[in-house]
Amino acid sequence: xxxxPIRMCVFCRRKLPKVELTRFVKYDGVIVRDDTGSxxxxxxxxxxxxxxxxxxxxxxxxxxxxxFKKN
Numbered sequence: 001x002x003x004x005p006i007r008m009c010v011f012c013r014r015k016l017p018k019v020e021l022t023r024f025v026k027y028d029g030v031i032v033r034d035d036t037g038s039x040x041x042x043x044x045x046x047x048x049x050x051x052x053x054x055x056x057x058x059x060x061x062x063x064x065x066x067x068f069k070k071n
Contacts, residue, residue: 004017004018004019005017005018006018007021007043007045008045009021009045009046009047009049009052010044010045010046010056010063010064010067011046011047011051011052011055011056011063012047012049012051012052014047016047018045020047020048021045021046021047021048022035022045022046022047022048022053022056023035023037023043023044023045024043024044024045024046024056024064025039025040025041025042025043025044026041026042026065026068027039027041031044031064031065031068042067042068044064044067044068046064
């Protein structure tokens with residue numbers, strides 16, 4: 001079994017294996033949760049920590065949207 005991809009939680013900045021995170025994508029201009037991991041486009045990830053999940057649900061700082069802006 002090979003190495004698992006590592007991704008970083010947008011909120012707490014912890015690095016975890018991709019399978020342990022929830023993926024979000026910007027789809028038709030709206031940020032949606034991608035439970036299947038099959039939606040096209042760049043993903044932003046959130047760990048399953050209760051605090052981070054609450055932050056993702058409300059995202060008052062717009063951290064998810066910022067992660068989709070091009071550099």
